Amino acid sequence: MKKKFLLAVQGEGRGHMMQALTLREILVDNGHEVCCVVMGACGDRKIPDFFFEKIKAPVELLPSPNFVTDKKNKSINVGKSVGNFFMNIKKYRKSLNRIDELMKEHKPDLVINFFDVMMGLYYQFRKPAVPMICIAHQYIYLHPDFKFPDGFAMDKWAVKFFTKVTASRSKKNLALSFYNLSEHSKSLRIVPPLLRKEIFELPSEKEEFFLVYLVNNGYMEEIVEWHKLNPEIELHCFADNPDFIKSNFQYNKEKLFVHPINDKAFLEKMAKAKGLASTAGFESVCEAMYLGKPVLMVPVQGHYEQFCNSRDGHHAGAGVYDKSFDLGKLNEYTKHFNYNNPAFRQWVSTASSIIYTEINAA
Numbered sequence: 001m002k003k004k005f006l007l008a009v010q011g012e013g014r015g016h017m018m019q020a021l022t023l024r025e026i027l028v029d030n031g032h033e034v035c036c037v038v039m040g041a042c043g044d045r046k047i048p049d050f051f052f053e054k055i056k057a058p059v060e061l062l063p064s065p066n067f068v069t070d071k072k073n074k075s076i077n078v079g080k081s082v083g084n085f086f087m088n089i090k091k092y093r094k095s096l097n098r099i100d101e102l103m104k105e106h107k108p109d110l111v112i113n114f115f116d117v118m119m120g121l122y123y124q125f126r127k128p129a130v131p132m133i134c135i136a137h138q139y140i141y142l143h144p145d146f147k148f149p150d151g152f153a154m155d156k157w158a159v160k161f162f163t164k165v166t167a168s169r170s171k172k173n174l175a176l177s178f179y180n181l182s183e184h185s186k187s188l189r190i191v192p193p194l195l196r197k198e199i200f201e202l203p204s205e206k207e208e209f210f211l212v213y214l215v216n217n218g219y220m221e222e223i224v225e226w227h228k229l230n231p232e233i234e235l236h237c238f239a240d241n242p243d244f245i246k247s248n249f250q251y252n253k254e255k256l257f258v259h260p261i262n263d264k265a266f267l268e269k270m271a272k273a274k275g276l277a278s279t280a281g282f283e284s285v286c287e288a289m290y291l292g293k294p295v296l297m298v299p300v301q302g303h304y305e306q307f308c309n310s311r312d313g314h315h316a317g318a319g320v321y322d323k324s325f326d327l328g329k330l331n332e333y334t335k336h337f338n339y340n341n342p343a344f345r346q347w348v349s350t351a352s353s354i355i356y357t358e359i360n361a362a
Contacts, residue, residue, distance in 0.1 A: 003109040004034075005112055010040050014215070017051050019283065026352055034055070039061050040064025041061040046240065063091040064092070065092070123169040123170070133174065134167040134174065135173075135174045139188065140190065145181050159304050159305060173187060177193070178316035179316055191354050191355055205271060209235065210273060212237040213277070215279050226328070234256075245258050274334055278295065278296075292340060295320075296320055296330035
């Protein structure tokens with residue numbers, strides 16, 4: 001029987017968008033409809049054009065809480081992030097009202113939330129009858145067997161609290177993970193990463209260049225300085241604002257290439273790269289693991305989720321982590337890295353069937 005799905009997507013992370021696009025294909029292939037997408041608009045961060053092209057459903061951008069970075073766009077300013085939330089409460093109330101209008105207009109059978117806090121707040125305060133399930137890597141924080149980094153007790157409490165808010169009154173939470181964990185409760189299920197189908201069609205090669213993915217352009221300074229000391233190594237950087245980088249940094253344009261964010265071009269480069277350096281986003285690390293590419297994970301300063309991802313990814317065999325983009329560490333790691341990872345590829349191959357079964361159950 002054909003069902004209607006409304007998707008809610010956090011607009012800050014590219015990973016949530018890619019997961020939503022992948023799930024949309026699974027649902028449509030099984031005869032269902034994605035009737036609407038609600039996306040939390042986060043500050044000045046631009047939603048990539050490819051998302052609007054591929055989602056093939058009305059997209060409603062709504063004001064949503066987001067992190068505020070420092071002037072160099074490198075680290076998160078917690079105080080300003082909290083202050084920004086209270087300054088915009090009226091906007092967020094309007095967002096809740098608009099979600100209510102969209103729910104009444106589209107009448108979905110199920111809401112699927114990719115870690116959007118506004119949808120979590122909507123379910124907490126408006127209590128709609130339509131069931132909701134949540135999909136994101138962050139729900140693994142609610143599993144008792146997940147190993148948090150030592151210390152950081154306040155950060156641990158805060159990230160678990162925020163995660164629970166996004167999943168208020170959720171019927172089930174699907175935690176995307178590098179690995180499986182035993183079933184803990186009926187409301188939480190550990191599932192494989194939900195990777196886009198294009199990745200399964202790419203042959204993995206190994207050419208003599210490294211790939212860099214920068215969500216925060218402030219880190220380009222570290223990349224440029226490292227490359228000045230290692231000008232013989234070829235780098236390809238994908239960034240949110242390449243024009244800003246090209247006009248504000250002096251670098252060797254014959255060996256260091258800066259590209260705009262493009263999902264297809266990025267994957268093609270990853271399939272050929274010797275390794276990846278990124279800010280520890282779950283989705284890009286999983287893609288690299290599937291293609292057998294080692295990763296240097298550099299969490300954004302003050303971003304506890306990425307801090308956890310970098311440690312968790314390291315233990316899962318993804319690569320190494322560091323406080324800065326020292327690509328020498330990645331270059332050295334590639335000399336001993338095992339590019340064959342059949343166990344992870346097998347785990348990923350089961351994602352569509354497992355996740356679709358859970359959606360049907362809801």
